[in-house]
Amino acid sequence: MLEIEKKRWVGPYLVVDKLEDGLLYRLKDCETGRQNKRMIHYSRLKPYNENKELFFIRTKIAQPQTQSQTDSSQSDWLKIKKISSRKKIKGKDTWLVHWMDGSTSREPTENITDYAKAMYYLAQGQQKRRRRRIQM
Numbered sequence: 001m002l003e004i005e006k007k008r009w010v011g012p013y014l015v016v017d018k019l020e021d022g023l024l025y026r027l028k029d030c031e032t033g034r035q036n037k038r039m040i041h042y043s044r045l046k047p048y049n050e051n052k053e054l055f056f057i058r059t060k061i062a063q064p065q066t067q068s069q070t071d072s073s074q075s076d077w078l079k080i081k082k083i084s085s086r087k088k089i090k091g092k093d094t095w096l097v098h099w100m101d102g103s104t105s106r107e108p109t110e111n112i113t114d115y116a117k118a119m120y121y122l123a124q125g126q127q128k129r130r131r132r133r134i135q136m
Contacts, residue, residue: 012048054118083120
């Protein structure tokens with residue numbers, strides 16, 4: 001007799017809505033973007049533990065804006081053009097940041113967003129792949 005392997009979990013899904021009692025959830029498929037018509041009971045869900053910013057980069061879903069992100073008090077943040085290197089100085093990670101205004105500076109980890117770090121690591125992975133192809 002043939003044994004058919006079945007996936008134990010399907011996903012990931014994004015929670016779109018939940019009932020007031022917190023028992024039923026409406027989900028959206030991250031790969032297709034389709035929203036489920038039926039509500040799913042919480043006992044049938046499993047948490048997907050991943051950094052939120054990396055999750056939104058990988059699934060290419062627009063990240064929902066929170067009140068803190070849209071607040072005008074964050075206007076003192078500067079936009080990063082790119083991060084070109086990471087270096088440990090006195091045991092702490094620092095990042096060489098190229099700003100949109102053309103200046104560069106070395107910044108500690110707490111001043112760099114997870115999104116900017118993810119884009120740096122993504123670029124580093126692509127450079128390594130290109131180097132391997134050239135060497136062959």
